[in-house]
Structure formats: C-alpha cells, structure tokens
Amino acid sequence: MEMLEQITPDTITGPLVSQLSGWVEAGIAALPRVGFAILVLLVTWFVSWGLKSLIRRIGHKTYLRRNLIDVLRLLVGTALWLTGSLIALTIVFPTITPGRALTTLGLGSVAIxxxxxxxxxxxxxxxxxxxxxxxxxxxxxxxxGAEGQVEAITIRDTHIRQTDGQLVVVPNAQLFHNAVTVRTDKAFRRTAIMVGVAYGEDVDNARGVIADAVRDVDMVRDDVRDIQVFAKSFGASSIDFEVTWWTGSAPVDIRASRDKVVAAIKRALDDAEIEIPFPYRTLTVNGPLPVRAVSDAAE
Known part of the structure; x- marks a missing residue:
C-alpha cells in the first residue's frame, strides 16, 4: 500500500515533461545547424544541376554519344550528392566525422x-x-530469345520492340553476360535461299539464268558485293543451288528482298524452260503384282 501511495501523477509526468523539454531545447539549439545543412543541400542541388547542364551542352557541341553524356551526368550528379549529403550530415550531427560516416556508409553498402x-x-x-x-x-x-529493335537503353534495363509489336524489357545483366547479335551493325548484310533444278537440266546454264535474275532485282546490292550462286548438293529430286546476295540489314529489307528474288528466279527459270521439279518417289515391290483386266461391262 505504501508503494502505491508513493506513485502519483507527478512522479510519472515529471520526468516525461523534463525529457520532452530537453528534446525541445536540443531541437531549438540545432535549428541553425539544420538550416545550414539545408542550405548545403540546396547548393549541392544547384551545383549538380549546373554541372549536368554544362556537360550536356559540351557533349552536344563536341558530338559525344548521347549514352556517354547520360553516363557522365549520372556519375557527376551521384558524386556531388554523396559529398553534399555527407557534409550536411556532419553539420547536423557534429559528433559524426566524415570518416565515421564513410565507415558506416561502407558497412551499410555491404548489407544493401x-x-x-x-x-x-x-x-x-x-x-x-x-x-x-x-x-x-x-x-x-x-x-x-529476345529479338527486335532497341527503343531505349536505361541504367537498369533495355527496351526491345519485337517485330510483332510486343515490348520486351531485358535486364542489362543479361545483355552484358550473353552473346548479343547486332543485325544492323552494318548497313548491309547477306541473305541466302536454296533453289533446285531438275537433274536433266544443264547446271552451268541454270546457274547463269539464276544469277542474271537475281542481279536484276532492285533491292539486291551487287554494288556492295557480287551475288554468289553455287551448286551445293544432290537433292532427292534436284540439283540444289545456294544463292546469296547482299541487301539492307533491317529485317524488313531481308524479307522484302527475299520475296522479290524468289519471284524473279521462278519467272526466269520458267522463261528459260528450266524445270523446277516436284519431289519424286520411286516404289520398289519385292514380288510380282497381279494385274487384272476389267471390262467396260463390269464397270
């Protein structure tokens, strides 16, 4: 009972009020430091904005790559904000030295x-x-497995628009660790098709007809590299020619030129009366087959 009588509202609220008063006084005393820290952050923002704008203008004047300009602006901005934040932190909390802040930041960076x-x-x-x-x-x-046109390259991922219109967002680590085929690295690239002619046709004559037909196609860039027509193999029903030519490197150029080349070769072979054979099948029977005559009346 005596212990309960000693616990009064004053014994509870007194220390609490005293502690809150201490916090308020400490906050009021720290207001100048907080204000100065905010000023440092504002100066950091202004300097960062100015330097990034300067890098952009210099980059455009010196014809630097746009991606390189973005990287330089990112690195400069990150370095300035890190420095300004450390200075502001040491101003608000004088007991925290830059060395301690960097140590804490390093340990935190490992965990993060x-x-x-x-x-x-x-x-x-x-x-x-x-x-x-x-x-x-x-x-x-x-x-x-991701193929298409590059629409954007960000710090985290790359946006690839597929030929069917779908957007694929590929993490940059995937592009960095795996082999990437850049189909439009050059203005032109080679494409090929197979053409078969009948075994009874003259191979040299067929090769010449095919070559002339391909050269006459407007999308074939024989000024870059000449076309090539090689007899490649003995097919099941034909002598197979490999026909290669150069055209624009975009996928639509490849498809369009292949369409025109196929049509031109078919037309040229028809005009020269060179047969493009259908697949032939020869059936071999081990024993004799019975043959029975059927009269018209029976039918």
Whole structure:
C-alpha cells in the first residue's frame, strides 16, 4: 500500500515533461545547424544541376554519344550528392566525422549490396553498356530469345520492340553476360535461299539464268558485293543451288528482298524452260503384282 501511495501523477509526468523539454531545447539549439545543412543541400542541388547542364551542352557541341553524356551526368550528379549529403550530415550531427560516416556508409553498402545484388548488377552492366555502346538506339538485336529493335537503353534495363509489336524489357545483366547479335551493325548484310533444278537440266546454264535474275532485282546490292550462286548438293529430286546476295540489314529489307528474288528466279527459270521439279518417289515391290483386266461391262 505504501508503494502505491508513493506513485502519483507527478512522479510519472515529471520526468516525461523534463525529457520532452530537453528534446525541445536540443531541437531549438540545432535549428541553425539544420538550416545550414539545408542550405548545403540546396547548393549541392544547384551545383549538380549546373554541372549536368554544362556537360550536356559540351557533349552536344563536341558530338559525344548521347549514352556517354547520360553516363557522365549520372556519375557527376551521384558524386556531388554523396559529398553534399555527407557534409550536411556532419553539420547536423557534429559528433559524426566524415570518416565515421564513410565507415558506416561502407558497412551499410555491404548489407544493401547483398540484399539488392541483382539490381546493382544490372546498374553496373547498364553503365558499361552505355560506355562501350555495343549497340545503339534503333539497332535490331537478338539476345537469348529476345529479338527486335532497341527503343531505349536505361541504367537498369533495355527496351526491345519485337517485330510483332510486343515490348520486351531485358535486364542489362543479361545483355552484358550473353552473346548479343547486332543485325544492323552494318548497313548491309547477306541473305541466302536454296533453289533446285531438275537433274536433266544443264547446271552451268541454270546457274547463269539464276544469277542474271537475281542481279536484276532492285533491292539486291551487287554494288556492295557480287551475288554468289553455287551448286551445293544432290537433292532427292534436284540439283540444289545456294544463292546469296547482299541487301539492307533491317529485317524488313531481308524479307522484302527475299520475296522479290524468289519471284524473279521462278519467272526466269520458267522463261528459260528450266524445270523446277516436284519431289519424286520411286516404289520398289519385292514380288510380282497381279494385274487384272476389267471390262467396260463390269464397270
């Protein structure tokens, strides 16, 4: 009972009020430091904005790659904000020295790195892709099943628009670790088809007819490299020719030129009366087959 009588509202609220008063006084005393820290952050923002704008203008004047300009602006902005944040932190909390802050930041970075390993891997891969620039915007690429036109390259991922209109967002780490085929790295690339003529036809004559037909197609760039027609193999019903030519590197150029080449070769072979054979089948029977005559009346 005596202990209960000693517990009064004053014994509870007194220390609490005293503690709150101490916090308020400490907050009021820290207001100048907080204000100065905010000023440092504002200056950091202004300097970061100015330097990034300067990098963009200089990059445009010196014709630097757009991806390289973006990387430089990102690195400069990150470095300035890290420095400004450390300065502001040491101003608000004077007991925290830059060395302690960097140590704490390093330990925290290790923990965050393990938690977001894939995210940081994509981030670093994105920076390396932007710096090396193995492919550019509007290039047609293929990597690990994703194929299409590159629409955007960000720090984390790359946007690829497939030929059927679907958008594929590919993590940069996938593009960095796997082989990437850049189909539009050059303005022209080679394509090929197979053409078969009957065994009874003259091979040299057929080769000449096919070559002349391909050269007459307007989408075939024989000024880049001449077309090639080679007798490749003995097929089941025909002598097979491999026909190769150069055309635009975009997928639509490949499809369009193949359409015109096939039509031109078919037309030329028909005009020269060179047979394009259907598949033949020869049936061999081990024993004699019975033959029975059927009269018209029986029918």
């Amino acid at each position: 790195g393990f938690a977001f390993k894939d995210t940081f891997e994509n981030f670093l891969a994105g920076i390396l892709i932007l710096l090396r620039e193995p492919f550019q915007i509007d290039d047609h690429v293929e990597c690990d």
